[in-house]
Amino acid sequence: MLVKLIMLTAFGGAFLTWFLGKTSSRLRDFLAVIVSLAVNVLVALSYGKIQEIHWITFLDLSLVLRINTLSWFFAIAIQTVTTLSVIFSLTYMKGKERVDFYYLMMLLCNAGMLGIVLSGDLVSFYIFWEIMSWSAFLLISYNRGPALAAGMKYIVMSLVGSVAMLIGMLSLYTNYGTINISALAALGASASTGYMIFILILFFVAFGIKNAVWPFHSWLPPAHSEAPSPFSAVLSGILVRMGMYGFLLMLYVFLGVKAFLDLKLGWCPVHYILAWIGAINIVVPTFIAMFQNDSKRLLAWHGVGQGGYMILGVSLGTGMGVVGGTFHIVNHTSYIALLFLVVGAIEYRTGGVRDLNSLGGLIKKMPVVFIGALVGACGLIGLPMTNGFVSKWLIYKTLILDGHPFLAFAALVGTWGTILSLYKFLHNIFMGQLPEKYSNLKKAPFNMQLPIIIFSLIIIVFGILPGIPLKLIGAIGSSFGFESPGINIGGIVSETGTLNTINIFAAFLVSFILVWLLFRAGGKKVDIPQDNSYAAGSHVPRDKYHYTVEFYEPLFRMIKPYFRDFVDEFYMQLVKALEWLSERVRKVYCGDLGIYVIYIVLFLSILVISKIGLKLW
Numbered sequence: 184m185l186v187k188l189i190m191l192t193a194f195g196g197a198f199l200t201w202f203l204g205k206t207s208s209r210l211r212d213f214l215a216v217i218v219s220l221a222v223n224v225l226v227a228l229s230y231g232k233i234q235e236i237h238w239i240t241f242l243d244l245s246l247v248l249r250i251n252t253l254s255w256f257f258a259i260a261i262q263t264v265t266t267l268s269v270i271f272s273l274t275y276m277k278g279k280e281r282v283d284f285y286y287l288m289m290l291l292c293n294a295g296m297l298g299i300v301l302s303g304d305l306v307s308f309y310i311f312w313e314i315m316s317w318s319a320f321l322l323i324s325y326n327r328g329p330a331l332a333a334g335m336k337y338i339v340m341s342l343v344g345s346v347a348m349l350i351g352m353l354s355l356y357t358n359y360g361t362i363n364i365s366a367l368a369a370l371g372a373s374a375s376t377g378y379m380i381f382i383l384i385l386f387f388v389a390f391g392i393k394n395a396v397w398p399f400h401s402w403l404p405p406a407h408s409e410a411p412s413p414f415s416a417v418l419s420g421i422l423v424r425m426g427m428y429g430f431l432l433m434l435y436v437f438l439g440v441k442a443f444l445d446l447k448l449g450w451c452p453v454h455y456i457l458a459w460i461g462a463i464n465i466v467v468p469t470f471i472a473m474f475q476n477d478s479k480r481l482l483a484w485h486g487v488g489q490g491g492y493m494i495l496g497v498s499l500g501t502g503m504g505v506v507g508g509t510f511h512i513v514n515h516t517s518y519i520a521l522l523f524l525v526v527g528a529i530e531y532r533t534g535g536v537r538d539l540n541s542l543g544g545l546i547k548k549m550p551v552v553f554i555g556a557l558v559g560a561c562g563l564i565g566l567p568m569t570n571g572f573v574s575k576w577l578i579y580k581t582l583i584l585d586g587h588p589f590l591a592f593a594a595l596v597g598t599w600g601t602i603l604s605l606y607k608f609l610h611n612i613f614m615g616q617l618p619e620k621y622s623n624l625k626k627a628p629f630n631m632q633l634p635i636i637i638f639s640l641i642i643i644v645f646g647i648l649p650g651i652p653l654k655l656i657g658a659i660g661s662s663f664g665f666e667s668p669g670i671n672i673g674g675i676v677s678e679t680g681t682l683n684t685i686n687i688f689a690a691f692l693v694s695f696i697l698v699w700l701l702f703r704a705g706g707k708k709v710d711i712p713q714d715n716s717y718a719a720g721s722h723v724p725r726d727k728y729h730y731t732v733e734f735y736e737p738l739f740r741m742i743k744p745y746f747r748d749f750v751d752e753f754y755m756q757l758v759k760a761l762e763w764l765s766e767r768v769r770k771v772y773c774g775d776l777g778i779y780v781i782y783i784v785l786f787l788s789i790l791v792i793s794k795i796g797l798k799l800w
Contacts, residue, residue: 186234186248186301189225189258192218193297197290204283212273215286219266222297226258235303235365244362247303252658256509257300257421257428260516264420265293267634268413271524274628275413275531285325289414292318292422299425305352305362312348312425316341316393319422323410330409337402344392344399351385368436379438379446383453386433394426396494397464400487407483412527415479419486420520424512427493431509434497435663444500457498462590464491465597472604474739478526478537481608482519485563488597489515495594496578501585502665503675507577509656514570514645518562521638525556528627528635529612539607544617548624553613555635560605562642565598567687570645573653573674576682647688649674 196218204211235249250258269289276282295318298311316338324334356362358378359370374382388399395403403423407415434443446453465488472484493515496508529545529552530537546553558569565575575598582591617624626632645652650672657667668675674682 184236185225185229185232186236186250187238189222189229190238190248190294190298190301192225193222193290193294196222197287197294200290201283201287204286208282211283211286215269215290216266216273218290219262219269219293222293223259223262223266226255226262226297229258230255238307244304244306246307247363248301248307249303249365250301252655252662253428253431254300256513256655256659257424258297260424260513261293261296261300261421264417264516264520265289265296267637268416268520268524270630271416271527271634272411272413273630275411275527275631281325285322285411288318288322288325289417292322292414292417296422296425300428303364305355305364305367308364309345309348309352313345315422315425316345319418322414323406323418325411325414326409329405333402333405333409337406340392340399340402344389347385348389351382351389354382354385364432364436368439374442376446379442380448380453383433383438383446386429390426390429390433392426393423394430394490394494395423395487396426396490397460397467397487400464400468403487404480404483407486407523408477408480412479412523412530415482416520416523416527419483419523420516423486423490424493424516427490427497427512430494430497431663435505440500440664454498454500458495458587458590461491461494461496461498462593464488464494466491466593466600469597469600469604473600473607475604476539478529478539478608478612479523481539481604482522482526485601485604486515486519488601489519489563491597492575492578492594495590496574496581499581499585499587501581502660503577503668503677504581504585505660505663505665506653506656506668507574507581509659510577510649510653511571511574513652513656514562514574514642517638517641517645518559518569518571521555521559521635521642522563524631524634524638525552525559528552528631531631532624532627533621539611542612542618542621543615544613545621545624546613547617548621549613549626551632551635552627555639556609556613558639558642560609562646564601564605568646568684568691569642570649570652571642572646573649573682573684577675647684648672649684 196214200211200214200218203214229250232255233251235247237245238248239246269286272285272289276285279285292315295311295313295315299308299315302308302311320334320338320341323337324331352362355367358374359367361367361370387396390396392399392402403419407419410418438446444452444454448456468484468487468491472481472488475481475484489511493508493511496504496511499505499508526537528549529542532549533542536542562569562571565571575594579591579594582588582594627635650670653670653675657670661667669677673685
């Protein structure tokens with residue numbers, strides 16, 4: 184009954200929030216937070232429970248809700264990100280139009296994601312998948328204008344994925360006579376190689392589009408750029424990762440470990456092909472992020488790149504790789520959502536400014552937001568004492584031990600690119616001189632600071648004590664059939680090496696204390712005006728915080744002729760071709776009755792001539 188209660192609260196709360204918004208905005212805001220917190224509590228209470236219940240009959244098919252270790256892991260991540268984003272929205276959305284509609288779609292999208300991970304059959308999965316997709320489309324398009332184009336791009340690609348998923352579902356039902364995921368898991372390994380590849384391709388399209396896997400990535404940067412920032416945190420943090428949930432279901436529940444690792448396309452193992460797709464997904468988007476001046480678009484490209492690490496870890500087909508890839512999902516959820524909320528707080532206080540070259544010096548005005556940005560950037564890069572370090576360490580170690588030096592190098596190159604682009608992100612927003620127009624800038628409101636603080640703590644706590652989530656993730660790996668790595672509170676213990684993040688933290692703490700004592704023993708600091716600074720011996724003009732404001736511009740000029748997203752260009756050419764074809768077809772429907780009669784006569788004439796021709800033959 185707990186699973187039903189979760190879904191009833193999530194869906195019922197969404198519509199009740201919308202209804203109350205028609206009478207009182209305060210009641211609406213209060214209820215949106217209460218509903219989110221209530222669902223969070225219900226999901227938390229379901230920890231450790233294994234349930235599978237019938238919830239409705241649809242076209243003589245028994246639809247099932249279930250909860251297990253894998254679904255709970257994703258459900259708690261979904262609800263945590265949504266709850267903190269709703270709290271952040273209380274101030275961010277104040278004074279905007281259609282706020283009732285915004286909260287309805289936000290909570291409905293959340294309920295759809297919960298339904299996906301709690302579905303025990305493919306029909307339920309598909310229904311909730313569509314609820315999530317259409318709610319996300321309406322939220323991406325919320326600001327209208329350019330946001331409508333971004334939303335249309337997203338929903339068209341989502342519809343392609345939905346059609347592919349529907350074909351796959353119908354094929355599975357036709358072949359096995361069931362839509363129950365548990366029953367399909369027992370039958371999937373017996374399928375022929377050709378059929379396995381056919382199903383895998385269909386679901387790869389469906390889940391790859393949602394996960395923004397190359398070459399299905401082109402919808403994500405504009406969608407993140409145009410969506411309201413609290414929803415961008417949900418979109419990049421967890422909604423996109425519903426594709427990873429689908430991949431885990433397909434690869435290790437339906438196919439199973441042995442069948443997946445034995446699957447080959449010609450002479451090449453399928454899991455190796457997926458690993459290389461993940462590597463491409465890491466390198467290319469990460470370096471594209473370097474040249475972005477829009478802060479949200481920069482983070483959006485990193486959302487594409489970080490998905491590559493997840494694909495790479497999960498597709499390797501080893502216990503440590505799957506644990507690392509799965510852990511990276513929840514890590515990404517925390518630091519990318521944190522960074523989008525940081526950008527949202529800056530947008531709110533600066534009147535919507537996202538251009539990195541128009542900011543600077545905000546560390547003095549928004550210290551909590553700066554700390555959140557720093558912690559989020561460190562997590563995204565994968566520095567020690569952050570959760571991103573642990574998951575990347577597991578992936579790197581798997582690549583090295585399994586003898587994949589080129590894949591390991593690609594992952595390392597992605598980290599270099601992440602450092603370069605996030606240095607630009609932090610420097611251009613927070614360092615240097617504060618422009619005169621922001622001299623009276625206020626700190627972010629408390630309800631914006633609170634989610635930033637909580638996400639920052641999650642990143643650090645899971646970086647120092649990674650055994651807390653790894654124990655659960657190890658159990659997920661064991662349910663797939665992998666041997667669980669030796670997990671303790673401080674990391675991993677194995678014959679090939681040990682990761683103890685508590686020792687790393689202790690070493691850092693001692694070093695920090697020594698450095699602090701050294702600085703305390705020195706002379707007192709002297710405050711000087713911020714415009715009394717020099718670069719290469721030359722005075723820095725007031726309100727221009729640094730001469731290197733246009734980071735990487737010389738490099739960008741050199742590569743600009745080659746700096747093109749060929750995949751996106753292909754899609755746009757395809758759209759133009761379809762528009763041309765549609766225009767030609769449209770002219771057939773001219774509205775003239777006489778022309779329609781001629782069409783009928785011509786059609787009948789062709790039939791008669793064909794019939795005569797066949798008789799003569």
